[in-house]
Amino acid sequence: MSDKVEKDEVSGTDTTGHEWDGIKELDTPMPRWWLWTMYGTIIWAIGYWIVMPAWPLISSHTAGFLGYSSRGSLEQELADATAAHAEDRNALVTMELSAVKNNSQLYQFALRGGKSAFAVNCSQCHGSGAQGAPGFPNLNDDDWLWGGDVDAIYETIKYGIRSDHDDTRIGEMPAFLTDEMLTKEQINDAAEYILSLSEKREDMAAVDRGQDVFMENCAACHGDKAKGGRDFGAPNLTDAIWFYGKDKDVILRTISRGRNNVMPAWVDRLDDATIRQLALYVHSLGGGE
Amino acid sequence: MVNSSVENIDVRPVNKKENRALFEKREKIQPKKARGNFRRLKWIIMGVTLAIYYITPWIRWDRGESGPDQAVLVDLARERFYFFFIELWPQEVYYITGLLILAAISLFLVTSLFGRAWCGYSCPQTVWTDLFIFVERMVEGDRNARLKLDKAPTSVSKFGKRLLKHSIWIVIGVLTGGAWVFYFADAPTLLRELFTFEAPVIAYSSVAVLTATTYVFGGLMREQVCTYMCPWPRIQGAMVDEDTLTVTYHSARGEPRGPHKKGESWTDRGHCIDCNQCVAVCPMGIDIRDGLQLECITCALCIDACNDVMDKIDLPRGLIGYDTHAGQFDSNPERKLDIRFIRPRTIAYGLILALVGAVMLFTLLNRSVLDVNVIRDRNPLFVTLSDGSIRNGYTVKILNKIHETRQFQIEVVGLKNAQAWIESGPPIGLPMIVTVPADALSSYKLFISAPAQNLPGKTSDIDVVVTDFKSNERDIQETSFKGPEK
Incomplete structure (x- = not known):
């Protein structure tokens, strides 16, 4: 490179002195505004390192003078949101649940809150549309094991079913084969009888035998007419809704080994206002009584 | 000589x-003052455009109890745009597209006839720059005096003149930004709030940003905005x-x-x-x-x-x-001068203008004041009830676009033996009547159930009919009813 800066003849601009195949590279200066913007960003970055969390250390990081953290800001936002709704939440916990519907503003608040709480806490088992799955009830329909009015739903959510809470409700479907209460043949007869309640069966002799087995062993909880009983959470066996499925194999398995699913108690995990929102939301899904 | x-x-x-x-x-360009017809025309246009800008937000327009009484208002919080007798909801934003087409084609037409008349007379950059130069001339004198002042050594009087000029410029900037925010809130209320420091932060920051841009564009950058920043040239x-x-x-x-x-x-x-x-x-x-x-x-x-x-x-x-x-x-x-106003180009622009303008006018005049949306639940698609019947859920949104509370009846047509009811609405069997507040959207949860044996297949076409009780205005929404595979 020559010591003297060479000028390009055409543009009058300095060249860098680099030349390829007769083409010389111009040394066009940066536009001022661009340069000052870049200096500005550097100064900004230094200020940012000082006031905001920036540099990783061995076990933590520099905290910054403003004391900002994204976790803290989220907590603050959540607290602000809760505080902003304080009035509605207080109204919700002091009011009869069945009366909330008459206050449309409060009801809408409850439904929206319930919807989001459902998505966070309930959808894992009951599905995002509350449509349920085998072993997890569909909350849209009109069939309720433990009662479908809003107070019953509230109680179910609050204390759970077969949960570890003292006030939980318990019902037990025994394991008739495992515990040697019935033989395989008897269980088959009982299943035939149960299926005969909602569809036509071919082996009527088995159905008749099954009716006796049912009356002796099942009617205590499921009722003489197999319509179920809410005191024990015993399902109605005559309707179109099947908790675990309508296949005979599934029914045989249920009678043989029993079923004791758990709905957790939410009283210690969610505040009362949220549980009430959830109860109202579930009640609004179409099957509420 | x-x-x-x-x-x-x-x-x-x-x-x-x-x-x-x-x-x-x-x-720096130090333009000398011109005298003549065009200078006079420019003063007049400056006066008219500035007057439109400053006066518009203060014009009142009666919309009854439920609407604002400001003639031109962009209500971002309530998502409405008011322009005298026109009121637009967010979903009608396509009118803005029409307006932009009209503006663009008008600009093309004017330009093909009179060159850059927009730039020369009515562009805000031109109007405000003209105003800023006017202030400069009042304070520092015309071209020669200003050139002399530029070369003069620093003195109290030079500093005083400069200070006065920039102060007036900034005041103009504040007034410019200050007028802008009145288009977005009730002007008298906002004016009071601005002075009592109760106005929202966004109002102050908008004023600040527009003050800065007005001052920089009109006072400092001037012709560079037109030459380097604006695409129109x-x-x-x-x-x-x-x-x-x-x-x-x-x-x-x-x-x-x-x-x-x-x-x-x-x-x-x-x-x-x-x-x-x-x-x-x-x-x-x-x-x-x-x-x-x-x-x-x-x-x-x-x-x-x-x-x-x-x-x-x-x-x-x-x-x-x-x-x-x-x-x-x-x-x-x-x-x-032999001007050919009628040319293929101007005819084409004129036709497009007339067409778009007519379409906009027609749709505006025939704008429906009732809008209904029916959204079918997709999760779950359908629900089997204990008696074996099938239930579908729908969200019915009714947009009442007038400033009057209205009552509507919702009916479901097209499904045999079907029952329909609104969540927390009238009991099953009674007519589904809902009340929608003035100028508002109300959302209802609609359930329809039908015996499974009555369904023709997986999907049945049904209509949800919403009828205004008083005016009989009716909106029919086609939707479907889903059931299990037959």
């Missing part, structure tokens, strides 16, 4: 192509043709130019006496005698300046004037 009645100005058109090197510091080339009126220097008449002594003959020379008045008044820093160029905003001040000179030296006016491209080469000073 040089013609004594005309001052010969030593002025350099700083934005002339040859004078404008890259990476050179901008040389680049587009105008496609709009201008040989019949477009532009500010034209009649070179055939003016050349060869040169100083002229009083009493000298005008034969064998042009009418331009090279006094540079046209350059001195130009706010863009160009020489119009170089022909039409990108920087020219056709503000026509050079026409005023040149006509003034022509009067003084007893030559016919119009050496610089509005003329078509062809006029440039006509040396006859008595030349009659």
Whole structure:
């Protein structure tokens, strides 16, 4: 490179002195505004390192003078949101649940809150549309094991079913084969009888035998007419809704080994206002009584 | 002796192509005051446009109890746009598209007829720059005084003048930004809040940003905004043709130019006496005698300046004037303007304008004041009930676009033995009647159940009919009812 800066003849601009195949590279200066913007960003970055969390250390990081953290800001936002709704939440916990519907503003608040709480806490088992799955009830329909009015739903959510809470409700479907209460043949007869309640069966002799087995062993909880009983959470066996499925194999398995699913108690995990929102939301899904 | 009645100005058109090197510091343009018809027209247009800008938010318009009484209002919080008798909801934003098309085509039409008339007279950048130059002239004097002041050593009086000028500029900026925010909130309320420091932060920051941009664009950057930032000068080339009126220097008449002594003959020379008045008044820093160029905003001040000179030296006016491209080469000073307003281009623009305008007017006048949306639940698709019947869920949204509470009946048509009810609405079997508040959207959860054996297949087509109780206005929404595979 020559010591003297060479000028390009055409543009009058300095060249860098680099030349390829007769083409010389111009040394066009940066536009001022661009340069000052870049200096500005550097100064900004230094200020940012000082006031905001920036540099990783061995076990933590520099905290910054403003004391900002994204976790803290989220907590603050959540607290602000809760505080902003304080009035509605207080109204919700002091009011009869069945009366909330008459206050449309409060009801809408409850439904929206319930919807989001459902998505966070309930959808894992009951599905995002509350449509349920085998072993997890569909909350849209009109069939309720433990009662479908809003107070019953509230109680179910609050204390759970077969949960570890003292006030939980318990019902037990025994394991008739495992515990040697019935033989395989008897269980088959009982299943035939149960299926005969909602569809036509071919082996009527088995159905008749099954009716006796049912009356002796099942009617205590499921009722003489197999319509179920809410005191024990015993399902109605005559309707179109099947908790675990309508296949005979599934029914045989249920009678043989029993079923004791758990709905957790939410009283210690969610505040009362949220549980009430959830109860109202579930009640609004179409099957509420 | 040089013609004594005309001052010969030593002025350099700083934005002339040859004078404008890259990476050179901008040389400030100190435009001289022009006097004449176009200057007067510009003052009038400045007054009218500024008046429209400042007065519009204060015009009241009665919309009853449920609407704001401001004629023009962009209500971002409630998502409404009000313009006198027009009220738009967010989903009708396509009217804005129509408005933008109208604005663009109007600009094309005006440009093809009169060149950059928008730039020269009514563009906010031009209007505010003109206002800022006016202030500068009031405080520091006209061109010569300002040049002298620039060169003068620092003194109390120089500092005082500068301080006064910039202060007035900033006040204008504040008033500009201050007027802007009134379009977005109730003007009298916001004015009070602004002074009592109760206005929202966004209002203050909007005022601050617009103050800054007004001050910088109108006071400091001026012609650079037009030349470097605005895309329009680049587009105008496609709009201008040989019949477009532009500010034209009649070179055939003016050349060869040169100083002229009083009493000298005008034969064998042009009418331009090279006094540079046209350059001195130009706010863009160009020489119009170089022909039409990108920087020219056709503000026509050079026409005023040149006509003034022509009067003084007893030559016919119009050496610089509005003329078509062809006029440039006509040396006859008595030349009659022959403007072809009707050209394929203007006909096309006119037709598009009329068409889009008619469509907009028609849709606006026939705008429905009831809108219904029916959204089928997709999760779950359907629910089997204990008696074996199938239930579907729908969200029905009713938009009541008038400022009056209305009652609607919702009906479901097209499904045998179906039952329909609204969540927490009237009991099953009673008519589904809902009340929608004035100027509001209400959302309802609609359930429909039907015996499974009545369903023709997986999907049945049904209609949800919403009828206004009083006016019988009706909206029919087609939707479907889903069931299990048959």
